[in-house]
Amino acid sequence: MSVGAATLLVCDEKVAHELSDAPVEIKACCGGTHTLRTADRRNMPILLLPNEDEKTYAEYFADRRHEWPGFSSFLAARMAAYLAYHQAGIHDPVEDLDLLETHDAFTISDIQTYEDVGLRPYGRGREFIESGDAYYEGRLPTNLSGGLIGTMHAVGATGIFQVVELLWQLQQKWAKFHAAPELWTRYAKS
Numbered sequence: 001m002s003v004g005a006a007t008l009l010v011c012d013e014k015v016a017h018e019l020s021d022a023p024v025e026i027k028a029c030c031g032g033t034h035t036l037r038t039a040d041r042r043n044m045p046i047l048l049l050p051n052e053d054e055k056t057y058a059e060y061f062a063d064r065r066h067e068w069p070g071f072s073s074f075l076a077a078r079m080a081a082y083l084a085y086h087q088a089g090i091h092d093p094v095e096d097l098d099l100l101e102t103h104d105a106f107t108i109s110d111i112q113t114y115e116d117v118g119l120r121p122y123g124r125g126r127e128f129i130e131s132g133d134a135y136y137e138g139r140l141p142t143n144l145s146g147g148l149i150g151t152m153h154a155v156g157a158t159g160i161f162q163v164v165e166l167l168w169q170l171q172q173k174w175a176k177f178h179a180a181p182e183l184w185t186r187y188a189k190s
Contacts, residue, residue, distance in 0.1 A: 008160045022171040026163065027088075041069055047078050049118035050085050051092040056121050068122070077116035085118075093118055094133060094140045099169050101162040104147040144169065 009019070016023035046057055046068050069075045081093070090096045102113040111125035119128045119140065128134050134142040145151060145165040148158050168174045177183070 008163055020171075022173070024167050024170050041075075043068060043070075046122070047075075047082055049078075049082055049093075050090065051094075051118055052121065060121065060123050072112060073116055073122065074112065077113060081117040094128075097140055099144070099166060100140055100142040101145060101166055102143060102147065103158070103162075104143060104149055105153050105158075107149070110143075110147070144174070 010026075011019070013023070013025075046052075048054075048056070069078070084090070085093065093100075102110065102117070104110045104113065110129075114120050114125040114128040115122045119125070119133070128142075131138075133139040136144060143150070145162065148162075151161065154161065165174075168177055
């Protein structure tokens with residue numbers, strides 16, 4: 001969980017064009033935070049994303065007592081998605097986004113994140129995988145890098161690593177770093 005490193009050079013447009021034939025502009029927004037200590041969480045109404053409404057969760061709450069954010073949600077992820085979608089004009093992330101990298105340090109965090117960022121309603125996160133939407137040729141290819149689990153979750157480097165993975169995808173250079181036979185041979189992965 002600590003093997004690896006990543007670096008990201010942030011520069012102005014002029015320098016970016018001097019350094020790369022395919023620079024990418026990155027825009028970011030900051031969300032809030034929320035305690036991970038479950039005992040400190042306060043129940044609240046679900047913060048609805050642009051692709052959700054009250055009816056989305058009518059059935060979810062009808063057959064059981066459910067407290068949100070509870071044990072199965074990170075309010076910080078939901079808040080970040082809420083702010084980003086509204087700032088970027090995203091109405092349906094599965095339709096409006098082309099590619100996604102999620103923080104999947106643990107198997108359950110995949111499902112949790114699919115729900116927190118509105119790819120599926122709470123309680124139905126596994127449907128994102130079962131539908132095929134997350135796969136390479138799916139509607140929203142997700143964690144094509146292998147995600148944090150598949151890349152040994154180098155703590156401290158993971159965020160930058162995922163940005164670099166997305167950069168390579170956007171520049172159409174992913175295969176240069178992942179599909180080169182000489183690299184697989186060099187690192188005894190053939």
